[in-house]
Amino acid sequence: NAGVTQTPKFQVLKTGQSMTLQCAQDMNHNSMYWYRQDPGMGLRLIYYSASEGTTDKGEVPNGYNVSRLNKREFSLRLESAAPSQTSVYFCASSYGTSGDLQETQYFGPGTRLLVL
Amino acid sequence: QKEVEQNSGPLSVPEGAIASLNCTYSDRGSQSFFWYRQYSGKSPELIMSIYSNGDKEDGRFTAQLNKASQYVSLLIRDSQPSDSATYLCAVNPGRALTFGSGTRLQVQP
Numbered sequence: 001n002a003g004v005t006q007t008p009k010f011q012v013l014k015t016g017q018s019m020t021l022q023c024a025q026d027m028n029h030n031s032m033y034w035y036r037q038d039p040g041m042g043l044r045l046i047y048y049s050a051s052e053g054t055t056d057k058g059e060v061p062n063g064y065n066v067s068r069l070n071k072r073e074f075s076l077r078l079e080s081a082a083p084s085q086t087s088v089y090f091c092a093s094s095y096g097t098s099g100d101l102q103e104t105q106y107f108g109p110g111t112r113l114l115v116l
Numbered sequence: 117q118k119e120v121e122q123n124s125g126p127l128s129v130p131e132g133a134i135a136s137l138n139c140t141y142s143d144r145g146s147q148s149f150f151w152y153r154q155y156s157g158k159s160p161e162l163i164m165s166i167y168s169n170g171d172k173e174d175g176r177f178t179a180q181l182n183k184a185s186q187y188v189s190l191l192i193r194d195s196q197p198s199d200s201a202t203y204l205c206a207v208n209p210g211r212a213l214t215f216g217s218g219t220r221l222q223v224q225p
Contacts, residue, residue, distance in 0.1 A: 035215075
């Protein structure tokens with residue numbers, strides 16, 4: 001039981017390049033989330049998926065797209081990377097759907113992205 | 117005004133003392149509250165959750181919630197050097213978690 005896994009662990013991109021961050025969970029969770037964490041700003045929600053086949057924007061969705069490939073996998077794509085997207089990206093999952101307010105979120109180990 | 121506010125710290129306490137971490141939130145409709153611990157370079161891990169007014173204890177940790185004052189706190193008793201980390205307060209106002217920027221705790225041996 002690996003929990004939430006993310007690949008890659010670290011990536012360097014040049015401005016304008018594209019890439020996809022992968023996330024998978026093996027806990028049979030319904031909801032999955034993508035956050036970015038910048039120094040002094042805490043975690044900010046980019047996109048989330050309350051169930052397979054649905055996605056919704058979070059606080060900072062501009063410059064990103066997501067795909068809920070199946071119940072296990074939720075990917076985050078940067079179509080044209082910018083230096084402002086340099087950050088640590090965390091994927092998380094929870095059992096409930098978006099209406100369940102008491103659900104605990106479990107986090108993956110993170111992807112450190114540097115955009116030059 | 118940020119939705120979830122925390123003092124960034126660092127909060128420095130001696131080993132064995134009580135560490136008190138505070139958090140205020142702006143959305144009165146929030147119904148669930150969480151404390152996460154994050155070691156440097158690691159991902160957040162859940163310590164406590166609290167949903168109703170009052171205190172909730174789990175080992176050395178006590179979470180306190182006052183919805184009227186829109187205030188959540190975390191007390192760590194008998195603080196240990198291994199408690200040194202950043203503590204993130206998270207609030208669920210109805211859709212997804214909103215995080216504070218975290219308080220860095222340093223426990224001095």
